[in-house]
Amino acid sequence: MAFFREAEKEGLVDAHYERLSALDAAFLEIETPSSHMHVGMALLFEAGPLTRNDGGLDIAPVRRFVASRIERVPRYRQRLQLVPLQKHPVWVDDEGFNINYHVRHTALPRPGSEEQLKQLVGQICSQKLDRHRPLWEMWFVEGLADGRFALVGKVHHCMMDGASGVDMMAALLRFDAEVPEIAEPEPWSPRPAPNRSELLSGELRRQSGRARSVFERFMQMRDDPQRALDSLKDAASNVLSTIGSGVVPASPTPLNPSQIGGYRRFDYAELPLPEAKRIKRALGGTVNDVVLATVAGALRSYLHDKHVDVASLDFRVLMPVNARNGRDTGLGNRVSVMLSRLPLEEADAARRLTKVTELTGEAKRSGQHQGAELVEELSDLTGTVLISQSMRLATRIRSYNLVVTNVPGPPMPLYLLGAKLEATYPVVPLYLNQALGVAVFSYADKLFIGLNADFDRLEDLELLPGLFEQAFAELGRAATATEAATDAATDAETEAETEADRRF
C-alpha cells in the first residue's frame, strides 16, 4: 500500500477507476429521501450445517465465505467518487473496506413468525445505503420459528439491476449441498484511487473521443443522408411512444399518491411455476403474461374493495426488460422498459389473460425497447440529465401506475455452504408517486412475489398475497375448463374420425 502511494505520487502507477454509465448514474440522481434506489432480496434457507449448538446461526464461516468470494465481484469493494466540477460518479477501490460493516448478523424476536420477518425486511429496505462505502449490505437473520435462517440483501440500483443480481448470487450459491472449502481470502491491496487531476484529464480524453464519434455520425449522414434521417425519425418516434404514452396520464388510484414516505412495508406470496406453465399452454400468452394477468386480477379486487371504479381505469404497468445479449455479462444496468395497459376492467380471468397477451404483444411490436435504449445512448452523449429527467417526468406525469419486475432465476435448487435455499423474495424500489411495487423472481419450481409498499399508504398490504393467490387460482380454473373443452372437442373429433373410419 505504502508502495502504491509513493508510486502514485511519482506518477508511476495509473489511477484505477471506472466511469458509471449514464443509466447507472441516473439511479443515484433520482434517489430522494423518501425514494430509495436499492434493490433488495429476502432469501430463506434451511438452517442445515450452519446451525450452532445453541440454535443460532454460525456467522463466522458465513462472513469468511463472503469475504473469500468477494473477489469475483470487484464492485463489492468499490465506492463512489465524483469527478471534480462535472460531478459524474466513478468507481474506485475502497481503502477502508471492512467486511463486518457489510455482512451483518441479527435475529427475529420470538416467536420468529413470518410477519416479524416481513417487518424486518421493511425496516432494512427503509434505510438508504451509505454512499461513502461499497453500496451493499447483507443481513443474516436467525431466530425464525421453524429453524430456518434468512438473508436480506440490499444493493444499490446503480450497481446492479435484477438480471446481474443473479451474478452476485452465483458467487455465493452452488448447485449441490456439498459444503465448499472456504478459501483463505487473497490479500487485497486497493488500487490507488485517482486524484483530482487524473479524474479531470481522464474526462477530457473521454470528451474528445465523444467529439470524434459525433463527427463520425455527421460523416455518415453526409454519405447517406436519407438513411440517417430515417433512423433518427424512427428513434425519435420510439422515444415518444415510450415516454410520451404518459402525455395522457394513467388513471389516479390509491396506489399513486402525490408523494410517498421513506418507510416501507413488505409482504410476499408464491405461486407454483408448473401451474403457470399449464395456464399459458391452455389459455395462451407467456409466463410473464400469466404473471401480469394475476397482478391485474389481484389489483382489480383490491381497488374494487376501496371503491375505485375499476371498469373505467386506464391502469398502466412499467416492466423492466433485460436488454443484455449473450456477450454482455458485466455488472451495471442493461435494462430497457416496456409500458403496457392492464385490463383491470375485465371480470373474466381467461379473457383478462387474453387481453394482457394482446396488450403486451402490441407494446413489443411498437418497438418501445429500442426507444428506451436510445434514451440511454443519447444520455451517454448528453450526460445523465436527459435520462434522470425523463425518469422523473415519467413518474410525475403518472405515465404508469405500477412497476412490475419479473426476473427469471435458476430452475434448480441452490445451496449456501450446504444450507438449501428455499425461497427468494425480491424487493423493487419505489419511485416518487408509487406506493406499491411488485417484483417477481422465479426459482426452482416457484414464482416468488415480493410486495414493497409505502408504510403509511398501504396499511392493508397484508390483504394482497391472498388476492394474488385467488387471481391465480381463477386462471387455473379457467385453464382447466379450457383443457376440458379441448379434450371434449378432441374426443368428439376422434369420435367423428372413428365414425368416418367406420364409414370406409
Next chain:
Amino acid sequence: MAFFREAEKEGLVDAHYERLSALDAAFLEIETPSSHMHVGMALLFEAGPLTRNDGGLDIAPVRRFVASRIERVPRYRQRLQLVPLQKHPVWVDDEGFNINYHVRHTALPRPGSEEQLKQLVGQICSQKLDRHRPLWEMWFVEGLADGRFALVGKVHHCMMDGASGVDMMAALLRFDAEVPEIAEPEPWSPRPAPNRSELLSGELRRQSGRARSVFERFMQMRDDPQRALDSLKDAASNVLSTIGSGVVPASPTPLNPSQIGGYRRFDYAELPLPEAKRIKRALGGTVNDVVLATVAGALRSYLHDKHVDVASLDFRVLMPVNARNGRDTGLGNRVSVMLSRLPLEEADAARRLTKVTELTGEAKRSGQHQGAELVEELSDLTGTVLISQSMRLATRIRSYNLVVTNVPGPPMPLYLLGAKLEATYPVVPLYLNQALGVAVFSYADKLFIGLNADFDRLEDLELLPGLFEQAFAELGRAATATEAATDAATDAETEAETEADRRF
C-alpha cells in the same frame, strides 16, 4: 376529525402549533448526513414479568403501555412543519401517528452477548430519524444471554436534551416493582394543523411582538444608558470567552479527524457512584470533576499508546450544563455549555483531579454559561442562523476536542411494568470533527458511561472501557493514600492532644 376539518375551513377552530426555540431549531439545522443529532439511551432490564413462556419479550403490553403513557408527553405525537418562506419549524399534531412505527421489537442473534448488543446500539444510532414523523424510536430488544431485555431509545436533540430526557423516562418508569394497570389509551384526535396563511399570520404577530421588545430595550437604554452598556459589554465578552476560546484551536488528535462518517460504534463502562463520592471527599472537587479526571486519565493512556505526545496537548472538553431552573420543567433544550481544558499531561491521578477542579472552577467563574445563554437570546431575535453558525464554527475551528455530558439520574431503582431497570447507557451525538463522544448518566448507585464513536476512525474503541476503569481505580488508590495520611495525621494530632492533656 371530520368536524375539525370543517370547522377549520370555516375558521372556527384555531390551528394548533408551537414554534421551536432558536436553540432547538439549531439542532435540526446543524444535522448532516454523517452527523446525526439524536440522543440515545440503551437501558437494560431484568426480564421479570415481561418474559413470555418461550423466553421472548411480551411486546404487546409494552406497546399498549407506551401508547397509554404518551399523553403525558404530547411532543411524542407531534411532527415538524415549516413556516412558509421563512422555513422556521413548528410542532403540529401528527395525523398519521402510528405507535407500531415508533415502538419496535427486535432480538439479538445468539449467543446474545454484550458485544452483540453494543453492535446493535451502534447500528440503531447510525440511522437518522424520519423528519416527517414524531422524532423518536424505541427498540425493545430480546435475546440477551442472561434473560434480560434492552430498550434502545432514540430522540432528536431538537425535542429534548439530556435533562428533559428524564421526564420521558418518568412517564414509563416507576419507583416500585408493582405492575401498574395499563389504562386504555384515551381516544386521540389530532388538533388541526395550521395552514399556510395561519402560519404566516402567526409569524407576523410574533415579529411585531419582537419589535416591541426591541423598542422596550431601547427605552431602557435611554433611561439608564450606562447600565445597559455595561450589561451589553459583559454579555459580549462572555460570548467571546466561550466561542472565542477556539480562536486558538485545541490540539489536533486522532479523535478529531477533519470529517467523520455516518456509521457508529458503541461501547460502555460503569463506575460505582459511592466510590466516586469517596474520591471527591478525599481529594476535593465534585463528582463531575472526578468523572472528568477519569476521562482525562483514560484518554491520556489511549492517546499515549497511539504515539500522541500527551505532555504538550491543549485538550479541551465541552460540557453541556443544565440551564433549567426550578420553574422551568418544559421539554426542549434549556442547555448551556462549559468549555474547559483537560490536563492529559498530568501523570499523577490525584494531581490530575486537583488540576481538573481548578480548571472547571475557572470556567465557572468566567461566566461562560451566561455567555452561551446570551447567544441563545440573541438568536431568538435574529433567527437560528447565529446559533447554528456559532455551533458549526466552534467545531470547525476545533475550539474543543471532546464533548462530555454528565446528567444526574434518579438515585433509586426504577421499574418498567415490573421489570427492574439495571443499567442505562447514554449516547451523545457526534459533531462534524468529533470521532468520540462521552456521555455519563448516574442511576441508583452507579455512573453509566456511554461511548459513541465513528465506526471507521475508532476501530479499537473496545479498549476504552478498560482504560476508564483503570483511571478510576488510580483515583481510588490516591484517595485511599490520602485518607490513610489524613488518618495518620489525625491520629498524630489526637496523640499530641492526649500528650498535651497528660501534661496538665
